[in-house]
Amino acid sequence: MAVTPAIRTAEIIAVGSELLARQRIDTNSLFLAERLLELGIELRRKHVVGDHPAELRDTIADAIARVDLVITTGGLGPTDDDLTREAVAAVLGRRLAVDPEVLAIVAARFERRGVPMPSVNRRQAEVIEGARWLPNPNGTAPGQVVDTGDRLIVLLPGPPREMQPMFLASVVPVLAARASGRQVRRRTVRTTGFSESQVEEIAQPIYSRFAAGVVPIDTTVLASPGLVELHLSGAAEDVDALEGVLDRASAELVAALGDAVFTTDERSLEEVVGAELAARQLMIAAAESCTGGLLLQRLTDIPGSSAWVLGGVVAYANAVKVEALGVGEDTLAAHGAVSEAVARAMAEGVRRRLGADVGVGITGVAGPGGGSDEKPVGTVWIAVAAGDTHARRFLFPGDRQMIRQFAASAALNMVRRAIGAKVPAPDR
Numbered sequence: 001m002a003v004t005p006a007i008r009t010a011e012i013i014a015v016g017s018e019l020l021a022r023q024r025i026d027t028n029s030l031f032l033a034e035r036l037l038e039l040g041i042e043l044r045r046k047h048v049v050g051d052h053p054a055e056l057r058d059t060i061a062d063a064i065a066r067v068d069l070v071i072t073t074g075g076l077g078p079t080d081d082d083l084t085r086e087a088v089a090a091v092l093g094r095r096l097a098v099d100p101e102v103l104a105i106v107a108a109r110f111e112r113r114g115v116p117m118p119s120v121n122r123r124q125a126e127v128i129e130g131a132r133w134l135p136n137p138n139g140t141a142p143g144q145v146v147d148t149g150d151r152l153i154v155l156l157p158g159p160p161r162e163m164q165p166m167f168l169a170s171v172v173p174v175l176a177a178r179a180s181g182r183q184v185r186r187r188t189v190r191t192t193g194f195s196e197s198q199v200e201e202i203a204q205p206i207y208s209r210f211a212a213g214v215v216p217i218d219t220t221v222l223a224s225p226g227l228v229e230l231h232l233s234g235a236a237e238d239v240d241a242l243e244g245v246l247d248r249a250s251a252e253l254v255a256a257l258g259d260a261v262f263t264t265d266e267r268s269l270e271e272v273v274g275a276e277l278a279a280r281q282l283m284i285a286a287a288e289s290c291t292g293g294l295l296l297q298r299l300t301d302i303p304g305s306s307a308w309v310l311g312g313v314v315a316y317a318n319a320v321k322v323e324a325l326g327v328g329e330d331t332l333a334a335h336g337a338v339s340e341a342v343a344r345a346m347a348e349g350v351r352r353r354l355g356a357d358v359g360v361g362i363t364g365v366a367g368p369g370g371g372s373d374e375k376p377v378g379t380v381w382i383a384v385a386a387g388d389t390h391a392r393r394f395l396f397p398g399d400r401q402m403i404r405q406f407a408a409s410a411a412l413n414m415v416r417r418a419i420g421a422k423v424p425a426p427d428r
Contacts (some may be wrong), residue, residue, distance in 0.1 A: 007068040007152060010044065010068065011043070011069075012032055013046075013063060019048045019050075019074070020050050037184050037186075039175050040180055040181070041069060047059050053083055056075075057087045067151075069154070070154070072084050072153070072154070074156075076141035078121040078122075097129065102127060102142055125142075127144060128146055131145060143155055152174075183237070184233060184235045187246045188264065189261055190269075192260065194260045195223075199228040203257065206252050210232075215242050218233050226269070259417070268298075270298040273416050282419060284299070284310060285350045285351060285359055286312040286359070287321075287346035287360065290362060291366075291407050293312070311354055312350060313325060315327075321346060338380075340391045343382060343391050347359040358418065360383070361381075363381050365379050366380075366404055378394075378403050380394045380395075382407065386415070386418040392410075
Protein backbone atom coordinates (compact mmCIF):
# COMPACT_ATOMS: atom_id res chain seq x y z
CA MET A 1 0.00 0.00 0.00
CA ALA A 2 1.47 3.37 -1.06
CA VAL A 3 2.20 5.86 1.69
CA THR A 4 1.05 9.43 1.03
CA PRO A 5 4.09 11.72 1.32
CA ALA A 6 4.01 14.18 4.22
CA ILE A 7 3.85 17.90 3.49
CA ARG A 8 6.68 19.72 5.23
CA THR A 9 7.55 22.70 3.04
CA ALA A 10 5.57 25.26 1.04
CA GLU A 11 5.78 28.28 -1.23
CA ILE A 12 3.10 30.89 -1.93
CA ILE A 13 2.65 32.57 -5.30
CA ALA A 14 0.47 35.69 -5.35
CA VAL A 15 -0.69 36.34 -8.92
CA GLY A 16 -1.68 39.72 -10.36
CA SER A 17 0.07 42.75 -11.80
CA GLU A 18 -1.93 44.97 -9.45
CA LEU A 19 0.03 43.51 -6.53
CA LEU A 20 3.21 44.98 -7.96
CA ALA A 21 1.82 48.50 -7.63
CA ARG A 22 3.17 50.68 -4.82
CA GLN A 23 -0.16 51.06 -3.07
CA ARG A 24 -1.11 47.37 -2.95
CA ILE A 25 -0.05 44.85 -0.29
CA ASP A 26 -0.28 41.07 -0.60
CA THR A 27 -2.24 40.42 2.60
CA ASN A 28 -3.19 36.90 1.48
CA SER A 29 0.36 35.66 2.00
CA LEU A 30 0.38 36.99 5.55
CA PHE A 31 -2.80 35.05 6.34
CA LEU A 32 -1.53 31.86 4.69
CA ALA A 33 1.88 32.07 6.35
CA GLU A 34 0.22 32.11 9.78
CA ARG A 35 -2.04 29.17 8.98
CA LEU A 36 0.81 27.09 7.53
CA LEU A 37 2.87 27.73 10.65
CA GLU A 38 0.02 26.43 12.78
CA LEU A 39 0.00 23.24 10.69
CA GLY A 40 3.73 22.71 11.14
CA ILE A 41 4.46 23.40 7.47
CA GLU A 42 7.56 25.48 6.81
CA LEU A 43 7.04 28.37 4.41
CA ARG A 44 10.21 28.65 2.34
CA ARG A 45 9.37 31.47 -0.10
CA LYS A 46 6.70 33.97 -1.12
CA HIS A 47 6.42 35.36 -4.65
CA VAL A 48 4.43 38.10 -6.35
CA VAL A 49 4.11 37.56 -10.10
CA GLY A 50 2.41 39.84 -12.62
CA ASP A 51 0.02 38.74 -15.34
CA HIS A 52 2.75 37.40 -17.61
CA PRO A 53 2.24 33.78 -18.78
CA ALA A 54 5.89 32.76 -19.21
CA GLU A 55 7.02 34.24 -15.89
CA LEU A 56 4.09 32.69 -14.06
CA ARG A 57 4.79 29.26 -15.56
CA ASP A 58 8.48 29.52 -14.66
CA THR A 59 7.69 30.52 -11.07
CA ILE A 60 5.24 27.66 -10.63
CA ALA A 61 7.63 25.10 -12.16
CA ASP A 62 10.50 26.25 -9.95
CA ALA A 63 8.36 26.11 -6.82
CA ILE A 64 7.05 22.62 -7.61
CA ALA A 65 10.63 21.41 -7.97
CA ARG A 66 11.59 22.76 -4.52
CA VAL A 67 8.74 22.17 -2.06
CA ASP A 68 5.92 19.80 -1.16
CA LEU A 69 3.11 22.36 -1.35
CA VAL A 70 2.55 25.25 -3.76
CA ILE A 71 -0.32 27.66 -3.09
CA THR A 72 -1.37 30.24 -5.66
CA THR A 73 -3.72 33.14 -4.92
CA GLY A 74 -5.42 35.14 -7.65
CA GLY A 75 -5.68 34.74 -11.40
CA LEU A 76 -8.87 32.63 -11.30
CA GLY A 77 -11.23 35.25 -12.70
CA PRO A 78 -13.01 35.23 -16.08
CA THR A 79 -10.79 37.64 -18.04
CA ASP A 80 -7.84 37.06 -20.37
CA ASP A 81 -5.35 38.19 -17.75
CA ASP A 82 -6.53 35.53 -15.28
CA LEU A 83 -3.83 32.99 -16.10
CA THR A 84 -3.32 30.73 -13.10
CA ARG A 85 -5.39 27.75 -14.28
CA GLU A 86 -3.68 27.71 -17.68
CA ALA A 87 -0.21 28.15 -16.16
CA VAL A 88 -0.54 25.28 -13.68
CA ALA A 89 -2.06 23.00 -16.33
CA ALA A 90 0.78 23.80 -18.74
CA VAL A 91 3.48 23.12 -16.13
CA LEU A 92 1.90 19.76 -15.23
CA GLY A 93 1.16 18.85 -18.85
CA ARG A 94 -2.54 18.38 -18.12
CA ARG A 95 -5.69 19.42 -19.96
CA LEU A 96 -8.24 22.00 -18.90
CA ALA A 97 -11.93 21.15 -19.32
CA VAL A 98 -15.21 22.77 -18.30
CA ASP A 99 -16.78 20.91 -15.39
CA PRO A 100 -20.59 20.90 -15.85
CA GLU A 101 -21.25 20.96 -12.11
CA VAL A 102 -19.01 23.98 -11.58
CA LEU A 103 -20.54 25.73 -14.59
CA ALA A 104 -24.01 25.23 -13.16
CA ILE A 105 -22.94 26.70 -9.81
CA VAL A 106 -21.37 29.75 -11.44
CA ALA A 107 -24.45 30.28 -13.64
CA ALA A 108 -26.74 29.96 -10.63
CA ARG A 109 -24.93 32.80 -8.85
CA PHE A 110 -25.73 35.12 -11.75
CA GLU A 111 -29.29 33.86 -11.92
CA ARG A 112 -29.84 34.69 -8.24
CA ARG A 113 -28.76 38.24 -9.04
CA GLY A 114 -31.24 38.36 -11.91
CA VAL A 115 -28.64 38.76 -14.68
CA PRO A 116 -27.50 36.32 -17.39
CA MET A 117 -24.04 34.83 -16.99
CA PRO A 118 -21.53 36.45 -19.39
CA SER A 119 -19.92 33.90 -21.67
CA VAL A 120 -16.44 34.79 -20.35
CA ASN A 121 -17.36 33.32 -16.98
CA ARG A 122 -17.27 29.82 -18.52
CA ARG A 123 -13.51 30.03 -17.99
CA GLN A 124 -14.09 29.87 -14.25
CA ALA A 125 -15.60 26.42 -14.65
CA GLU A 126 -12.45 25.03 -16.28
CA VAL A 127 -10.86 22.42 -14.04
CA ILE A 128 -7.38 20.97 -14.43
CA GLU A 129 -7.33 17.29 -15.34
CA GLY A 130 -7.23 15.21 -12.17
CA ALA A 131 -7.91 18.18 -9.89
CA ARG A 132 -10.59 18.49 -7.23
CA TRP A 133 -12.46 21.78 -7.36
CA LEU A 134 -13.20 23.73 -4.18
CA PRO A 135 -16.54 25.46 -3.60
CA ASN A 136 -16.58 29.24 -3.28
CA PRO A 137 -19.77 30.43 -1.54
CA ASN A 138 -18.48 34.01 -1.57
CA GLY A 139 -17.64 34.43 -5.25
CA THR A 140 -17.67 32.95 -8.73
CA ALA A 141 -14.10 31.60 -8.80
CA PRO A 142 -13.82 28.04 -7.46
CA GLY A 143 -10.49 26.87 -6.13
CA GLN A 144 -8.67 23.69 -7.13
CA VAL A 145 -6.42 21.11 -5.49
CA VAL A 146 -4.08 19.16 -7.74
CA ASP A 147 -2.32 16.13 -6.25
CA THR A 148 0.68 14.94 -8.25
CA GLY A 149 1.56 12.15 -5.83
CA ASP A 150 4.55 13.76 -4.17
CA ARG A 151 3.43 17.37 -4.57
CA LEU A 152 0.24 19.30 -3.84
CA ILE A 153 -0.77 22.42 -5.76
CA VAL A 154 -3.62 24.55 -4.41
CA LEU A 155 -5.25 27.29 -6.49
CA LEU A 156 -7.16 29.91 -4.49
CA PRO A 157 -9.02 33.09 -5.52
CA GLY A 158 -7.45 36.46 -4.86
CA PRO A 159 -10.08 38.43 -2.87
CA PRO A 160 -9.43 37.74 0.85
CA ARG A 161 -13.15 37.41 1.60
CA GLU A 162 -13.21 34.47 -0.82
CA MET A 163 -9.74 33.03 -0.24
CA GLN A 164 -9.73 32.83 3.55
CA PRO A 165 -13.01 30.92 4.07
CA MET A 166 -12.10 28.55 1.22
CA PHE A 167 -8.70 27.82 2.69
CA LEU A 168 -10.05 27.20 6.17
CA ALA A 169 -12.99 25.04 5.07
CA SER A 170 -11.53 23.08 2.16
CA VAL A 171 -7.74 23.18 2.32
CA VAL A 172 -6.83 23.00 6.01
CA PRO A 173 -8.39 19.51 6.43
CA VAL A 174 -6.36 18.23 3.46
CA LEU A 175 -3.13 19.72 4.78
CA ALA A 176 -3.76 18.60 8.35
CA ALA A 177 -4.14 15.01 7.14
CA ARG A 178 -0.81 15.20 5.32
CA ALA A 179 1.20 17.34 7.73
CA SER A 180 4.31 15.79 9.17
CA GLY A 181 2.88 15.38 12.68
CA ARG A 182 4.96 18.19 14.08
CA GLN A 183 3.20 20.95 15.95
CA VAL A 184 4.36 24.54 16.06
CA ARG A 185 4.48 26.64 19.20
CA ARG A 186 5.60 30.26 19.60
CA ARG A 187 6.53 32.92 22.13
CA THR A 188 6.94 36.66 21.71
CA VAL A 189 9.07 38.98 23.83
CA ARG A 190 8.52 42.68 23.09
CA THR A 191 10.95 45.36 24.22
CA THR A 192 11.16 49.12 24.08
CA GLY A 193 13.84 51.64 24.95
CA PHE A 194 16.66 49.53 23.48
CA SER A 195 17.95 49.64 19.92
CA GLU A 196 17.98 46.51 17.77
CA SER A 197 21.74 46.13 18.22
CA GLN A 198 21.43 46.47 22.02
CA VAL A 199 18.76 43.77 22.13
CA GLU A 200 20.79 41.55 19.81
CA GLU A 201 23.92 41.87 21.95
CA ILE A 202 22.04 40.72 25.05
CA ALA A 203 19.76 38.14 23.44
CA GLN A 204 21.98 36.46 20.84
CA PRO A 205 24.03 34.34 23.30
CA ILE A 206 20.79 33.07 24.81
CA TYR A 207 18.78 32.28 21.70
CA SER A 208 21.76 30.79 19.84
CA ARG A 209 22.21 28.27 22.67
CA PHE A 210 18.57 27.23 22.40
CA ALA A 211 18.85 27.01 18.61
CA ALA A 212 21.46 24.29 19.07
CA GLY A 213 19.46 22.31 21.63
CA VAL A 214 17.92 18.86 21.40
CA VAL A 215 14.58 20.54 20.69
CA PRO A 216 15.81 23.49 18.60
CA ILE A 217 13.96 26.77 18.41
CA ASP A 218 14.30 29.61 15.93
CA THR A 219 14.43 33.27 16.91
CA THR A 220 13.58 36.21 14.66
CA VAL A 221 14.40 39.78 15.69
CA LEU A 222 12.05 42.44 14.27
CA ALA A 223 12.59 46.16 14.77
CA SER A 224 10.34 49.18 14.22
CA PRO A 225 10.49 52.71 15.68
CA GLY A 226 10.61 52.30 19.45
CA LEU A 227 9.99 48.56 19.37
CA VAL A 228 12.19 45.46 19.09
CA GLU A 229 10.48 42.07 19.10
CA LEU A 230 11.90 38.60 19.62
CA HIS A 231 9.79 35.89 18.00
CA LEU A 232 10.62 32.39 19.24
CA SER A 233 9.20 29.37 17.46
CA GLY A 234 9.76 25.66 17.20
CA ALA A 235 8.21 22.57 15.66
CA ALA A 236 8.20 19.11 17.24
CA GLU A 237 6.07 16.04 17.70
CA ASP A 238 6.71 16.15 21.45
CA VAL A 239 4.70 19.25 22.26
CA ASP A 240 5.36 19.15 26.01
CA ALA A 241 9.12 19.15 25.42
CA LEU A 242 8.79 22.00 22.96
CA GLU A 243 6.64 24.06 25.33
CA GLY A 244 9.21 23.55 28.08
CA VAL A 245 12.09 24.73 25.93
CA LEU A 246 10.19 27.81 24.77
CA ASP A 247 9.25 28.63 28.38
CA ARG A 248 12.89 28.44 29.47
CA ALA A 249 14.15 30.46 26.51
CA SER A 250 11.61 33.25 26.94
CA ALA A 251 12.20 33.36 30.71
CA GLU A 252 15.94 33.75 30.20
CA LEU A 253 15.42 36.51 27.65
CA VAL A 254 13.04 38.39 29.95
CA ALA A 255 15.50 38.13 32.82
CA ALA A 256 18.41 39.33 30.68
CA LEU A 257 16.53 42.21 29.01
CA GLY A 258 14.93 43.35 32.25
CA ASP A 259 12.79 46.47 32.25
CA ALA A 260 13.10 46.82 28.47
CA VAL A 261 10.53 44.00 28.20
CA PHE A 262 7.01 45.38 28.33
CA THR A 263 5.01 42.29 27.34
CA THR A 264 5.20 38.61 26.51
CA ASP A 265 1.60 38.31 25.33
CA GLU A 266 1.78 40.24 22.01
CA ARG A 267 -0.01 43.33 23.30
CA SER A 268 1.08 46.69 21.92
CA LEU A 269 2.89 49.21 24.11
CA GLU A 270 -0.20 51.43 24.22
CA GLU A 271 -2.35 48.46 25.28
CA VAL A 272 0.03 47.67 28.11
CA VAL A 273 0.17 51.29 29.27
CA GLY A 274 -3.62 51.63 29.03
CA ALA A 275 -4.16 48.47 31.08
CA GLU A 276 -1.73 49.70 33.75
CA LEU A 277 -3.43 53.10 33.94
CA ALA A 278 -6.84 51.45 34.22
CA ALA A 279 -5.64 49.04 36.91
CA ARG A 280 -4.39 51.98 38.97
CA GLN A 281 -7.46 54.12 38.16
CA LEU A 282 -5.26 56.86 36.71
CA MET A 283 -6.22 59.36 34.01
CA ILE A 284 -3.66 60.62 31.50
CA ALA A 285 -3.43 63.86 29.52
CA ALA A 286 -0.82 64.89 26.97
CA ALA A 287 0.62 68.12 25.61
CA GLU A 288 2.23 67.39 22.27
CA SER A 289 4.23 69.57 19.94
CA CYS A 290 6.35 67.66 17.40
CA THR A 291 4.20 64.50 17.64
CA GLY A 292 1.07 66.45 16.73
CA GLY A 293 -1.31 64.25 18.74
CA LEU A 294 0.26 60.90 17.79
CA LEU A 295 0.63 59.80 21.41
CA LEU A 296 -3.04 60.37 22.15
CA GLN A 297 -4.01 58.78 18.85
CA ARG A 298 -2.19 55.59 19.79
CA LEU A 299 -3.77 55.55 23.25
CA THR A 300 -7.27 56.23 21.95
CA ASP A 301 -6.96 53.58 19.25
CA ILE A 302 -7.47 51.10 22.10
CA PRO A 303 -11.15 50.25 22.74
CA GLY A 304 -12.27 51.43 26.17
CA SER A 305 -9.56 54.10 26.36
CA SER A 306 -12.03 56.60 27.81
CA ALA A 307 -11.35 54.82 31.11
CA TRP A 308 -7.81 56.20 31.21
CA VAL A 309 -7.49 58.99 28.61
CA LEU A 310 -8.70 62.42 29.72
CA GLY A 311 -7.61 64.58 26.79
CA GLY A 312 -4.79 66.72 25.53
CA VAL A 313 -3.46 69.75 23.71
CA VAL A 314 -1.52 69.90 20.45
CA ALA A 315 0.65 72.88 21.40
CA TYR A 316 2.55 73.38 18.17
CA ALA A 317 2.94 77.15 18.35
CA ASN A 318 4.65 78.81 21.30
CA ALA A 319 1.58 80.98 21.84
CA VAL A 320 -0.48 77.84 22.48
CA LYS A 321 2.13 76.56 24.92
CA VAL A 322 1.78 79.82 26.84
CA GLU A 323 -1.98 80.32 26.67
CA ALA A 324 -3.26 76.73 26.88
CA LEU A 325 -0.62 75.17 29.10
CA GLY A 326 0.79 78.04 31.15
CA VAL A 327 4.35 77.70 29.89
CA GLY A 328 6.18 80.87 30.88
CA GLU A 329 7.27 83.23 28.14
CA ASP A 330 10.50 83.74 30.07
CA THR A 331 11.07 79.96 30.04
CA LEU A 332 10.64 79.83 26.28
CA ALA A 333 12.92 82.83 25.82
CA ALA A 334 15.62 81.42 28.06
CA HIS A 335 15.65 77.82 26.92
CA GLY A 336 13.82 77.61 23.58
CA ALA A 337 10.76 75.50 22.76
CA VAL A 338 12.81 72.30 22.50
CA SER A 339 14.20 72.06 26.01
CA GLU A 340 13.88 70.23 29.29
CA ALA A 341 12.31 73.22 30.98
CA VAL A 342 9.56 73.55 28.37
CA ALA A 343 8.84 69.79 28.29
CA ARG A 344 8.44 69.83 32.08
CA ALA A 345 6.20 72.89 31.95
CA MET A 346 4.05 71.29 29.24
CA ALA A 347 3.62 68.04 31.21
CA GLU A 348 2.81 69.85 34.45
CA GLY A 349 0.57 72.36 32.69
CA VAL A 350 -1.61 69.82 30.90
CA ARG A 351 -1.85 67.71 34.05
CA ARG A 352 -2.93 70.71 36.15
CA ARG A 353 -5.31 72.32 33.67
CA LEU A 354 -7.10 69.09 32.68
CA GLY A 355 -7.07 67.60 36.18
CA ALA A 356 -5.19 64.45 35.13
CA ASP A 357 -3.19 62.08 37.30
CA VAL A 358 -0.45 61.76 34.68
CA GLY A 359 0.69 64.53 32.37
CA VAL A 360 3.00 64.11 29.37
CA GLY A 361 4.89 66.84 27.53
CA ILE A 362 6.64 66.26 24.18
CA THR A 363 8.63 68.87 22.29
CA GLY A 364 11.25 68.33 19.62
CA VAL A 365 12.67 68.83 16.13
CA ALA A 366 11.09 66.30 13.77
CA GLY A 367 12.69 67.79 10.65
CA PRO A 368 13.62 67.78 7.94
CA GLY A 369 14.42 71.43 8.71
CA GLY A 370 14.65 73.38 11.92
CA GLY A 371 17.69 71.68 13.40
CA SER A 372 20.86 73.32 14.72
CA ASP A 373 24.25 72.23 16.01
CA GLU A 374 22.91 72.37 19.55
CA LYS A 375 19.55 70.80 18.72
CA PRO A 376 19.88 68.68 15.56
CA VAL A 377 16.94 67.08 13.78
CA GLY A 378 15.75 64.18 15.94
CA THR A 379 16.23 66.01 19.25
CA VAL A 380 13.16 65.44 21.45
CA TRP A 381 12.54 66.29 25.08
CA ILE A 382 9.85 64.27 26.87
CA ALA A 383 8.57 64.85 30.39
CA VAL A 384 6.12 62.83 32.48
CA ALA A 385 4.45 64.39 35.50
CA ALA A 386 3.09 61.71 37.81
CA GLY A 387 3.74 62.79 41.38
CA ASP A 388 7.29 63.86 40.56
CA THR A 389 8.20 65.11 37.09
CA HIS A 390 10.85 63.28 35.10
CA ALA A 391 12.31 64.50 31.82
CA ARG A 392 14.67 62.98 29.30
CA ARG A 393 16.39 64.11 26.11
CA PHE A 394 16.42 61.80 23.09
CA LEU A 395 18.14 61.96 19.72
CA PHE A 396 16.13 59.80 17.33
CA PRO A 397 17.23 58.69 13.84
CA GLY A 398 15.25 58.64 10.61
CA ASP A 399 12.83 60.85 8.76
CA ARG A 400 10.05 63.02 10.16
CA GLN A 401 7.50 60.23 10.53
CA MET A 402 10.01 57.86 12.11
CA ILE A 403 11.14 60.48 14.64
CA ARG A 404 7.51 61.11 15.61
CA GLN A 405 6.87 57.38 16.06
CA PHE A 406 10.03 57.01 18.15
CA ALA A 407 8.96 59.95 20.32
CA ALA A 408 5.45 58.57 20.93
CA SER A 409 6.89 55.16 21.86
CA ALA A 410 9.44 56.73 24.19
CA ALA A 411 6.71 58.74 25.89
CA LEU A 412 4.60 55.63 26.41
CA ASN A 413 7.59 53.85 27.89
CA MET A 414 8.30 56.73 30.27
CA VAL A 415 4.68 56.60 31.42
CA ARG A 416 4.96 52.83 31.88
CA ARG A 417 7.97 53.28 34.13
CA ALA A 418 6.58 56.29 35.98
CA ILE A 419 3.45 54.43 37.11
CA GLY A 420 5.45 51.41 38.23
CA ALA A 421 4.42 48.79 35.68
CA LYS A 422 6.19 45.52 36.38
CA VAL A 423 8.10 43.37 33.93
CA PRO A 424 5.67 40.56 32.99
CA ALA A 425 6.33 36.87 33.43
CA PRO A 426 6.56 34.86 30.17
CA ASP A 427 3.11 33.89 28.99
CA ARG A 428 1.96 30.89 26.97
